[in-house]
Amino acid sequence: MVQQYKVDKVQNLVERLRGAKAIVLVDYKGINIEQVNELRNRFRADKVDYMVQKNTLLKIALNELGITELDDYLKGPTGVAICLDDEVSPARVVAKFKKEIMGDAGFPSFKVGYVAGHVFGIEELSSLATLPTRDEILAQVVGGMAAPITGFLAVNLGIIRKFFYAIDAIKDKQADAS
Numbered sequence: 001m002v003q004q005y006k007v008d009k010v011q012n013l014v015e016r017l018r019g020a021k022a023i024v025l026v027d028y029k030g031i032n033i034e035q036v037n038e039l040r041n042r043f044r045a046d047k048v049d050y051m052v053q054k055n056t057l058l059k060i061a062l063n064e065l066g067i068t069e070l071d072d073y074l075k076g077p078t079g080v081a082i083c084l085d086d087e088v089s090p091a092r093v094v095a096k097f098k099k100e101i102m103g104d105a106g107f108p109s110f111k112v113g114y115v116a117g118h119v120f121g122i123e124e125l126s127s128l129a130t131l132p133t134r135d136e137i138l139a140q141v142v143g144g145m146a147a148p149i150t151g152f153l154a155v156n157l158g159i160i161r162k163f164f165y166a167i168d169a170i171k172d173k174q175a176d177a178s
Contacts, residue, residue: 006057013061016049016082023062023114024090024125025070026079028052030107039097039108046089049082069119073112087115088131095129 017023028036043050055074062070081090094108102108113120113128120128132140 009053009057010061010064013053013057014064016051017061017065017067019084020082020114021085021116022081022083022087022090023067023070024081024094025073025111025113026081026094026108027077027111028079028108029077030105031102035101038101039093042093042097043081043090046093047083047085048090048093049084050079051082052077052079067114070112070114078111079108086134088128088133091115091120091125091129092131092133095126 028039031039040050055076055078058078058080059071059074062068081094083089091110091113094110098105098108110122110125112122113125115128
């Protein structure tokens with residue numbers, strides 16, 4: 001007989017996973033409590049929901065949402081990073097944490113990712129983590145669009161400035177002549 005608290009946990013998981021743009025499974029073994037807390041804080045700062053859940057309950061919740069591609073990866077210790085806003089945030093946070101905090105340690109590591117309806121392997125998630133943030137991309141686009149206008153204004157201001165220098169030179173020359 002299924003215990004009610006397990007049914008409630010699965011329903012809670014389904015609600016947390018529903019509408020996720022990115023679901024990244026992470027093998028977190030090898031990191032201590034302080035490092036786990038730091039990782040959780042980084043996830044929280046990037047609006048990523050992170051949890052550790054029993055693989056069987058997670059599998060049931062994912063299957064209820066029609067996601068069966070991750071079933072083979074739900075073995076061993078598994079942390080789940082879920083983001084409803086940004087497809088890249090979970091992978092970026094894990095990669096940055098691994099680089100800055102863990103150094104040369106091989107953990108935490110990606111297991112698999114489910115991003116925008118597609119399964120991403122370890123290499124693909126690592127590549128995805130190197131992409132700039134959405135805000136950085138928007139800033140680059142705006143900067144690229146503003147560059148020609150800025151150049152045009154600089155050229156025109158230079159012409160106006162030279163015109164005023166010429167007028168000042170004529171004025172100074174006439175003042176010296178009188």
